[in-house]
Amino acid sequence: MVPGTSQRGAASCDFATRRLTVPMGSTPADRVVRAHELVHLRISPAHIEHDGALGDVSERALTCAEELRVNTVLTRLGFETAELRDGSERLSGERLSELNQWSEAVFFYAALHGTGAVKEYLGGVRKVRPEWAKALRAFGSTLSATLRDFSTVKLTSTQLQNGATVPDGYLDVTVRLARLADRVAGAQAPTTPDEFKQFRRSLQPGGRRPASGVFAPLVLDETLEYESIRPRMGGRKKTAQVFGTGRPRLDRILTDPHQRIFSRRRMGPGAVVVVDQSGSMDIPEAELEALLVAVPGVTVIGYSHRPGDAVGRPNAWLLANRGSRAQSWPTGNVGNGVDGPVLEHAVLLRRDRDRIVWVTDGQVTDSNDHPNERLSEECARLVRRHQITLVRTLSEVVPSLRAGAVQGSALDDFGRIGRKLRDFG
Numbered sequence: 370m371v372p373g374t375s376q377r378g379a380a381s382c383d384f385a386t387r388r389l390t391v392p393m394g395s396t397p398a399d400r401v402v403r404a405h406e407l408v409h410l411r412i413s414p415a416h417i418e419h420d421g422a423l424g425d426v427s428e429r430a431l432t433c434a435e436e437l438r439v440n441t442v443l444t445r446l447g448f449e450t451a452e453l454r455d456g457s458e459r460l461s462g463e464r465l466s467e468l469n470q471w472s473e474a475v476f477f478y479a480a481l482h483g484t485g486a487v488k489e490y491l492g493g494v495r496k497v498r499p500e501w502a503k504a505l506r507a508f509g510s511t512l513s514a515t516l517r518d519f520s521t522v523k524l525t526s527t528q529l530q531n532g533a534t535v536p537d538g539y540l541d542v543t544v545r546l547a548r549l550a551d552r553v554a555g556a557q558a559p560t561t562p563d564e565f566k567q568f569r570r571s572l573q574p575g576g577r578r579p580a581s582g583v584f585a586p587l588v589l590d591e592t593l594e595y596e597s598i599r600p601r602m603g604g605r606k607k608t609a610q611v612f613g614t615g616r617p618r619l620d621r622i623l624t625d626p627h628q629r630i631f632s633r634r635r636m637g638p639g640a641v642v643v644v645d646q647s648g649s650m651d652i653p654e655a656e657l658e659a660l661l662v663a664v665p666g667v668t669v670i671g672y673s674h675r676p677g678d679a680v681g682r683p684n685a686w687l688l689a690n691r692g693s694r695a696q697s698w699p700t701g702n703v704g705n706g707v708d709g710p711v712l713e714h715a716v717l718l719r720r721d722r723d724r725i726v727w728v729t730d731g732q733v734t735d736s737n738d739h740p741n742e743r744l745s746e747e748c749a750r751l752v753r754r755h756q757i758t759l760v761r762t763l764s765e766v767v768p769s770l771r772a773g774a775v776q777g778s779a780l781d782d783f784g785r786i787g788r789k790l791r792d793f794g
């Protein structure tokens with residue numbers, strides 16, 4: 370045991386080093402902070418594997434939800450959790466709001482919920498973003514209702530069931546609270562009455578995840594295994610040259626009118642193909658095989674984001690890369706969610722005069738799989754700026770490369786993106 374203080378961050382229960390840091394004084398704040406760390410020691414798991422039941426929950430959400438569980442236990446044991454504050458909470462609320470860090474504002478609120486720090490924290494948030502404070506109070510009501518579902522015995526359970534590696538109390542309470550925190554943190558902070566109504570509905574059991582208003586970060590799968598492609602057509606070709614390096618073909622002095630006795634290998638024309646793999650789309654393997662044969666040097670990248678993902682699961686796969694192809698790949702993750710970032714990545718993959726082709730139905734969604742006009746316009750501008758060709762299926766890629774970009778009435782086949790492109794004129 371190491372002496373600490375009741376200031377935030379100055380007390381801890383470190384299972385790795387087996388060190389308990391707590392205040393040794395007799396003030397009400399010292400006593401409740403000391404009790405808080407001792408409850409951690411009694412009911413919190415020493416080791417957590419972030420897979421299985423925890424594989425879809427962020428570490429930050431789990432940390433803050435466990436703080437909430439411990440504080441709830443303290444309240445039920447009769448400790449004055451109103452003393453769990455140190456005066457820094459108002460400034461924290463102001464700073465998070467000024468920096469527009471909604472997700473961290475949500476997580477920090479979860480850690481403070483039920484303590485004396487909440488009032489000051491919400492006061493700081495309200496000073497800068499009153500609409501955030503209203504949403505956080507609604508979130509707090511849902512947290513309180515969720516905690517009422519659990520008895521104190523369930524809250525403090527350290528039993529291991531069915532081969533689980535973490536105790537029942539953590540699995541049943543902390544993980545449930547953490548999933549709720551991730552859902553709220555991944556949403557767009559409501560700013561209008563209609564958005565607030567949607568936000569409140571999303572907090573109800575079975576409610577749809579609210580819109581985030583932003584794309585998810587692009588996460589490429591680095592675990593795929595590749596094999597070489599044996600092109601039946603195209604591929605690397607030899608071109609006769611009058612000058613060059615390497616071994617000359619002296620017989621061409623007699624057989625070639627231009628006496629081109631040197632050769633240069635070149636790769637046939639390529640393309641970058643971006644494929645939407647969301648629930649409304651798919652990749653027929655036969656069509657992909659036909660594409661790899663017909664277009665030498667093609668690069669194919671598929672994408673689909675899991676709505677509300679909080680742990681950075683891969684949402685894009687390099688299916689083929691200039692002479693090699695993935696041996697296998699996963700199915701899509703239901704949603705789009707990453708349309709804009711994957712198009713920007715495709716631009717970076719382009720070489721020389723490669724064409725970019727986007728296999729899409731024209732629907733663009735945010736990271737929670739909600740349609741969004743601003744994000745649709747962003748993608749439409751990328752299409753226009755980089756002359757990206759739109760097609761509905763993989764089988765249309767090769768004909769589109771021969772015919773040119775989609776124009777005119779064909780834009781009607783591409784939903785919101787098509788309408789945005791038509792609006793651009």
